[in-house]
Amino acid sequence: MNPKVAQTPEPPYYAVIFTSVLSAETDGYEDMSDQLVRLLSDQEGFLGVESARSDVGITVSYWLNEASIEKWKEQFMHKQARSKGREKWYNSFVVRVAKVERDYSFNK
């Protein structure tokens, strides 16, 4: 995963907030996660991604509009990953689709 704060354009744009708790069966998870992040960057309307994991994992991906989120949802590898995720890797997760209305940033 890219260890960066995403550089997003002026709002409005969309955020998909994915919060998850992993199960004990995490083999294959890291590989799939890396693969998905590489695929993401080629997706139409993709603006950036941020990811961190402590007790929960939080991945926020940013998108130009809802249509681009829907297209990503239909992407073949992403569908496979979601199926495997439910079957194996995750104990629980929540996906929230949100419209970013305003933002501000700070840099030292």
Place this chain on the structure above:
Amino acid sequence: MNPKVAQTPEPPYYAVIFTSVLSAETDGYEDMSDQLVRLLSDQEGFLGVESARSDVGITVSYWLNEASIEKWKEQFMHKQARSKGREKWYNSFVVRVAKVERDYSFNK
């Protein structure tokens, strides 16, 4: 920080996505962070919080509406923390205010 996926009501509601990169000067940071999370739970309109840190930290707090976000922004201790954060703890951060339009969850 609470190691849980937040239990939020039916959308719409609001999310404040705070993504940060810490500086090398982190003394006092953990204490302040714990203190803020305790304060959060008493805030009017507060719905939940999720937090994780790897190379970046991501904290997402959930709110009933924009008015409750504005009130939290004016809270005294929170103001102090933000000032200290800019001065000392953070190299960079982005705050994004977003309206959650839909969500779905999975539990094994």
